[in-house]
Amino acid sequence: MRYLPLTPDDRAEMLGVIGAATIDDLFRDVPEAARPADLFDLPLHAGELEVERELSALSAKNRAAGAGPFFLGAGAYKHHVPATVDHIIQRSEFLTSYTPYQPEIAQGTLQVLFEFQTQVAALTGLDVANASMYDGSTATAEAVMMAQRVTRREKAVLSGGLHPHYASTTQTIAHAEGMEIVRLPAAVDAEAAVIEAIDAETACVVVQTPNVFGVVTDVSKIAEAAHAAGALLIVVTTEAVSYGLMKSPGAMGADIAVAEGQSIGNALNFGGPYVGLFACREKLVRQMPGRLCGETVDAEGRRGYVLTLSTREQHIRREKATSNICTNSGLCALAFSIHLSLLGGAGLSQLARVNHSRARELRDALAGVAGVEVLTPRFFNELAIKTSVPAAQLADELAAEGILAGVPFSRLDPAGGMDDVLLVCATETNTSQDIAALAAALSRKLAR
Amino acid sequence: MRYLPLTPDDRAEMLGVIGAATIDDLFRDVPEAARPADLFDLPLHAGELEVERELSALSAKNRAAGAGPFFLGAGAYKHHVPATVDHIIQRSEFLTSYTPYQPEIAQGTLQVLFEFQTQVAALTGLDVANASMYDGSTATAEAVMMAQRVTRREKAVLSGGLHPHYASTTQTIAHAEGMEIVRLPAAVDAEAAVIEAIDAETACVVVQTPNVFGVVTDVSKIAEAAHAAGALLIVVTTEAVSYGLMKSPGAMGADIAVAEGQSIGNALNFGGPYVGLFACREKLVRQMPGRLCGETVDAEGRRGYVLTLSTREQHIRREKATSNICTNSGLCALAFSIHLSLLGGAGLSQLARVNHSRARELRDALAGVAGVEVLTPRFFNELAIKTSVPAAQLADELAAEGILAGVPFSRLDPAGGMDDVLLVCATETNTSQDIAALAAALSRKLAR
Amino acid sequence: QDEGLLFEVGGWEKTGVDLDETPGFDESDLGGLVRDDLRLPGLSEPEAVRHYVRLSQKNHAIDLALYPLGSCTMKHNPRLNEKMARLPGFADLHPLQPTSTTQGALELMDRLAHWLKTLTGMPAVALTPKAGAHGELCGLLAIKAAHEAAGQGHRRRVLVPTSAHGTNPATAAFVGYSVTEIAQTDDGRVDLSDLAAKLSDDVAAIMVTNPNTCGLFERDILEISRLTHEAGAYFYCDGANFNAIVGRVRPGDLGVDAMHINLHKTFSTPHGGGGPGAGPVVLSQALAAFAPAPWVVHDGEGLRLEEETAGEAAQAFGRMSAFHGQMGMFVRAYAYMRSHGADGLRQVAEDAVLNANYLKARLSVAMSPAFPEGPCMHEALFDDSWLEGTGITTLDFAKAMIDEGFHPMTMYFPLVVHGAMLIEPTETESKQELDRFVHALLGLAEAAKAGDVERFKGAPFLAPLRRLDETQAARKPKLTWRPEPTGVAPAPLAAE
Amino acid sequence: QDEGLLFEVGGWEKTGVDLDETPGFDESDLGGLVRDDLRLPGLSEPEAVRHYVRLSQKNHAIDLALYPLGSCTMKHNPRLNEKMARLPGFADLHPLQPTSTTQGALELMDRLAHWLKTLTGMPAVALTPKAGAHGELCGLLAIKAAHEAAGQGHRRRVLVPTSAHGTNPATAAFVGYSVTEIAQTDDGRVDLSDLAAKLSDDVAAIMVTNPNTCGLFERDILEISRLTHEAGAYFYCDGANFNAIVGRVRPGDLGVDAMHINLHKTFSTPHGGGGPGAGPVVLSQALAAFAPAPWVVHDGEGLRLEEETAGEAAQAFGRMSAFHGQMGMFVRAYAYMRSHGADGLRQVAEDAVLNANYLKARLSVAMSPAFPEGPCMHEALFDDSWLEGTGITTLDFAKAMIDEGFHPMTMYFPLVVHGAMLIEPTETESKQELDRFVHALLGLAEAAKAGDVERFKGAPFLAPLRRLDETQAARKPKLTWRPEPTGVAPAPLAAE
Structure with a gap:
């Protein structure tokens, strides 16, 4: 029992100090009936070597993204993270x-959180940001709840370009709260429908850019329409690297910006843990969910940082809190912040350019494949393509050949009626050979 | 240039402070002729992603020991190292x-070194140990040099059971110093020849246990003979895990014990860096090579540690130093000490038992293979076997099948006349399936 | 030493990464949406390492000393778990890869689920919740869905003991329930008669922590669940304190319908300065059908993810988040479970309880235990009556602990005890470390009683900073760094 | 806080590993040599982590602040290198595997060799030496072998400047040479006339550091090598300071015959609290044939290791150590080289020299540079004349630097300068950190001149310990922990 420091002698001595005859004495408040004498039916303890063997074998049964050409995005992105990031987040004092x-x-x-908040505010072009949410999808749901509190209205309009998982997550929470969710049908270009759906009951409009089909969208007109109706505009971003190149949500009129921060500093991790970014205009800060770190001074007047405005939070306000969130994504936020510090504005901007350049290369390659139609007119690093065979089948077949080609839209939204749409993504980790291999494989598959 | 913090502006400003017009001004002492204007003919700087790709590709061209059945020892051993060890040695403050x-x-x-020295002294059964040498082989050579200083004699007798690389290394150094080295012919059981070779000119006798053929040897009689002749006994161990089970060098009369410490806490690393252990009797301490850490007090009387007895060392004594060693194997010694702290005496002893049990299983399996003769009569975790085909050829053929079967003795000592000897080793990392796979493969190969 | 903010030490044009050039970058596919307002400082790699290493040393950590935060379970975080979570087949795996390429990951989720179900004696588990509070949300949403499916949608009230974690009422409110408090008995347990009185046909659920936040096992737990079920309500158990009973007691045997499990507490995944956590929720048979999507199912060819809430899964209440949970935490927790095994986990509970009772026994000579009678479970609760007349508060005492090299205990929680001090050592503390802790606290207690007030009021003296002014922080919040309003773009500050 | 020794905090029966049982263990193959005297304390894993993490915080490190040890080149250690060295194809590779299974490793060694040869302009390199001093040994052994092969075995003397590193004379003596010192000029260089006078036909080699230990480039280097070669001796260059010229100046162009390269200095592999290092030696055409075994050769099928010193390789002087060098360090160094490239490495030298000259310029307002005229290379040397009359020594000043958060510079070396202070910032320090350092040192200098003697004599005040009594340590050395002589086996000490 390598994790347990007490020796049998320690235990005996300590029971003596306590005045208990056996350890069972200390469990005497547990009803007899709920005290099984036997060990539960599970394996006994195992040495490190054995555990490592088992988990390594499980890991080997998966095809790692880095094992070959890889083009999946749709809310989770393969980027290169500097070794320094993982080194620092493993320091005992942070971990x-x-x-x-x-x-x-x-x-x-605390200082890292303050720096993180400032970075997120700068990226999103908004005034303030919190110290992280679980991920982009829950941040989106929280943003909608916040809009409800701010506007005291009960309806939210979700764009048809919003990641279907984000829409579902929001629906789940909002449903419980009794809100009405208008989820517009999935559409590559969703702008007009969104504006049309806004009315005087609308608390907020939720728009994603780049959207789930990769389309980069000028949301300024939606902002105007929302604000004219007294609603808030929530802008969602799943690919945080796009902040390096694309106009910020704040600059286009967003009141709240939420994002998935995984792209910066965090591994794919099969879906989690990730880190939700959450920023808003200053006047809304007291309705924000989550933790906030603020600057202050110590008893000797030295600058320091504390968690603040905690009267919004569950441990103080209980049922009146702005959210029930407690543990958030501290270490992922640290990783995000370190990676972004290493990049700096200049590096993030260049990283975004490299991503876009690769995506253009991908677009050009795919546009030349018979049986492929590129649906996305304007993009950052993701594209939706229409394929002449069902996308899910195509993805499976290419996976069998060692190419992870993209995300079939039907995987995200089985009922969305877009079974022939494949979402593909290129980042700095894709080589020209990767792209050529995908194009060649698609040509082969779609020619039959 | 991610590792270089100076900006172009910084450089210009700093040159101004210095009063230099250009950076070339600062290199003006370099003769014109030795100031090539062009960059050297090497690739330009590369991003982390690119470097990682290149090195990963090189790594992938090697067959890692953990990739299949593996039975190599002969001075470097595959053991399981707890993840904690690698975590701690990567802490900035140590690294x-x-x-x-x-x-x-x-x-x-310093405290770690003091603890390390104490651990090494306990393992070897001697009074004092230094703060590490480069590895076991150079420690052996240094021990011989030390014996020369202590005895003022010029001859060293090397057992035929000594690892050939250790013998060669010692010969190289001793030759330069003008010592005479009597290197006895390689022999599985080398005891009698060693005793016979001792005479009144002998400074020291170097005996290995478990020896390179895996034989565990009671060196007490050699100790008696050496001491009777006024010579020192140096006992070498290449497999430090054997200390957990086998009688210690000190208990058998050694004056100096040296060892390769890689087995504990350190990876195989294709041969280095490793860590040499060096211990001796107290009266010899002032002739020891290498650094020593000692206990003392600070100005407030608190216990603390310092490097001490440095009048033996090159930075103080220059040409009169006991050795030229400066940088040693600090971080490897730390890894050794952490792993050994985790094991404790009880754990090391059990680890040694597991190793021996696996080696017995291996012996039993190989003894049943036609065409194999087990040469080693008594062993810890290594065996020499005689095969009916040349061992090097056998090892190559089995490697092609994914089994790393052992070390052909001819690889270590091409002229040793033992081309049919294969050195095999079993540790806690070998499973029964591994052993069965080796036996089956050998049966197949040797049946033809 | 003060470490400047990133915005002071960094350079506006500096970067610590080397990226490919993009000569002739073409903006024509960007829809005219290119930004030119991004200003973020960068650090070269050596500067970045130093910035964060320096900052790190301003933190306390479990790896440095006892971290006795009651209800938080700050236990040892094995490094094996970190190593395993970084295996490329787990860390470098996209959530939406074809399931044919992720069978090992799904198998790990399946094995984790098996362990959680076996350890809790519950038939189902939802793995997706991302932290304890998210698990509570999951549990209440399942309960709500079950009530709605049974035509009991009118049940809109949740009963919560006064001593509950803040997340309990917050979560209930978040899903649209109203909260009613249940009183507590003098011996720190749920008041059965008050519970019985408040249970009625508009109650959807009770939320009870067990062992509770006073560190006590709810002796009447079977009666609590019986009454609850009789009233047609569900029993949500807050599993934050599962560490005290893991391997020894199955919540399923206690009548629990839903319970979240903080993998970052009981199962040793690191807290990371505030997450990420993971909060899988085990469910009773009555609630099993109402788990959120997605989940792992076996089909003929292997494992796959059921991502739709249609067909068989029509009762699922929806989706809690994108993708399918905190995989990185699953790997760590599973490595921990396998390392401990059935026997080791039982020992975990026993040692956790033993350590807490040992502290309670030894500290009680100077401090006043809130519930002196009988054993506690994994944490020992004291009130501040022993400080009466000293002028020293729980807060002062806690801050003085910092100067002794320890993290303070949880203060002023649970709310039912005056000046509460809740101490949870966990099973990964040695007797030696506990003795060192006792020695320090008894020394402080003596000083407090001897009237050495300044040692407390001024504390901490030895931390990187003295006490922080939280009022000022909240009054005029400064939540981001902003350049001085000179109108000129700020240059990084010089160091002198 | 004091951290007890392992032998005080550990338990004699405790272990932090879980191993297989060995029921019915059979000792019959052990030759009756089983020990029963092994007593070593063990720690559970949580205790082990804490012991070492606590200890680590008592260390200064490059990752915390400037570490200006002259001649040691304490530069940033990229973490990418650590990651690469841990790739299983490098870390988990046995040195004696069939070469068919290690082609990638051999290729890496080959590429490293190519870079080292190209950067130095030398035709050959021996990779095996394990540290700088081991490299010196390698170089001198090659020189000795070459002389012997040429019938010049009578050459038994080595010339070494007074300012040389201690390893130079120590190594010369280790291979049986006698050492003669060469004088130094007033401007800190080798005295050419003294060199010429001492060169004779019994001189085997000269050992000159360049840039030298005063931080200066040997202006007459071409003349030095010419004289040396004319006298039939070889020119061994101590490459400890290669950082100053890497990418800009090729030692081969200077007439060097052998030079070791400390991969842990110029090529950024971590110092690790005293190693491991790596000290490959580049060799001129005249010495190439005398390199030690083994080395990598290309044959028809790929790469293999030439391990024999027979046939073609008969002139090799033998073997320096088991196996074939510090592979773990090779990987790190190669990753560093590839990251910097030809352009980056040149910039390394330039920034290292720029940083040193900047410090020299700024510190000279208060401190006395040993060689004020002209630029220095990568390190700035001061003497203690500026402290005259203050009663404060170089040692005192150095210890006071600790209280400012910096590691002291190298003190009292080189020996040719009174009270020497040798400051090497390296290229990985930012201007901001240099300014912080200058600010601190100028502040100290002011205090010294103002007579604030106690601040120096008592320093350090803010370190984990005050000054250590080195005399006591050496007088009655206590080199291992031993149980108190009670006759009774010691129990671990209680904490209180």
């Missing part, structure tokens, strides 16, 4: 500390 | 610090 409730001995975490 | 010449801000490293 094994708690939420910084005791600021005197948590300035490391 | 990126210098030799602890400023003890006030190096107590972390």
